[in-house]
Amino acid sequence: MEIDLTQLSKTMAYALRHHPAQFGLTLDDEGWVAVEALASALRQQRPKWRHVQVADIEAVLSLPGKQRYELRSGRIRAYYGHSIHQRMLREAATPPESLFHGTTPVAYQQICQSGLLPMGRQYVHLSEDRETALQVARRRTSQPIILRVSALAAHQRGIPFYLGNESVWLADSISPDFLSKA
Numbered sequence: 001m002e003i004d005l006t007q008l009s010k011t012m013a014y015a016l017r018h019h020p021a022q023f024g025l026t027l028d029d030e031g032w033v034a035v036e037a038l039a040s041a042l043r044q045q046r047p048k049w050r051h052v053q054v055a056d057i058e059a060v061l062s063l064p065g066k067q068r069y070e071l072r073s074g075r076i077r078a079y080y081g082h083s084i085h086q087r088m089l090r091e092a093a094t095p096p097e098s099l100f101h102g103t104t105p106v107a108y109q110q111i112c113q114s115g116l117l118p119m120g121r122q123y124v125h126l127s128e129d130r131e132t133a134l135q136v137a138r139r140r141t142s143q144p145i146i147l148r149v150s151a152l153a154a155h156q157r158g159i160p161f162y163l164g165n166e167s168v169w170l171a172d173s174i175s176p177d178f179l180s181k182a
Contacts, residue, residue, distance in 0.1 A: 003049075003059075005056070005060050008049065008052065008056060009060045009063060009068065009069075011046060012069065013068060013078060015038065015045075016031070016033070016069070016077065016078040017078045023038075023041040023045050024041050024044070025037060025041050027077070030090070031078060032075040032077045033077070034074060035054050035058075035075060035076045036054055036074070038057060038076055039052055039056075057071075057076065066167070066168070067166065079164050079168065090123075090162035090170065093161060093163045094152070094155060095126075095154075095155055095161040095169055096128065096152065097152045098148050098149065098150065098151060098152075099148075099149040099169050100126065100127045100128070100129065100132070100146055100148060100149065101116060101125070101127070101133055101174075101179075102135070102138070102144050102147075103144070103146075103147065104140050104141040104143070104145070105143055108145045108147075111147070111176065111179065112176055115173055115177075115178075115179065116147075116179065118172070118173065122170075123162065123164075123170035123171060124171045124173060124174055126149055126151070126168070126170070126171060127167065127168060127169075128167045128169065129167070130182055132167060133147075145181065146181070146182040147179050147180065147181060147182060148181070148182040149174055149178055149179060150178040150179075151169070151171075151178070154171075154174060154175070154178040157178075159171060159172070159173075159174065159175070159178070
């Protein structure tokens with residue numbers, strides 16, 4: 001039976017980022033769960049996935065585009081985007097000099113006053129390049145505003161940064177002092 005890997009990826013995101021308990025999954029402090037437990041949960045919770053195997057989950061990781069999952073030693077986790085209350089622990093890393101964030105004109109007004117806040121997620125999401133930030137912002141508005149984050153300066157002033165995946169960085173929040181229009 002042919003598995004739609006894109007749809008499987010979306011269901012995995014729902015389970016790993018937003019509703020692990022609904023699938024009977026318990027994530028550890030860093031967001032990991034046994035990949036076999038995920039496959040079993042998918043088979044039990046969704047008739048559409050009753051034939052899903054670990055190999056199908058592994059195939060999702062090779063899809064082109066953004067890398068959303070990490071697989072290591074028989075365990076899997078979503079890189080970022082969690083909305084669950086359990087805080088995912090991350091190891092702090094030194095960011096590049098600048099990172100970027102795409103936003104809407106309405107949100108920009110609030111950002112100028114309060115800075116970048118997670119807004120329902122666990123972390124603020126930042127892109128390594130302007131183009132990716134622009135693509136993200138265009139999902140929400142036809143008039144995107146791209147912010148340059150003085151990431152290295154913020155890091156040197158005590159703001160922790162975390163590597164989400166190879167092109168996405170995470171931060172708890174970013175003060176307006178480190179933001180400018182790109």
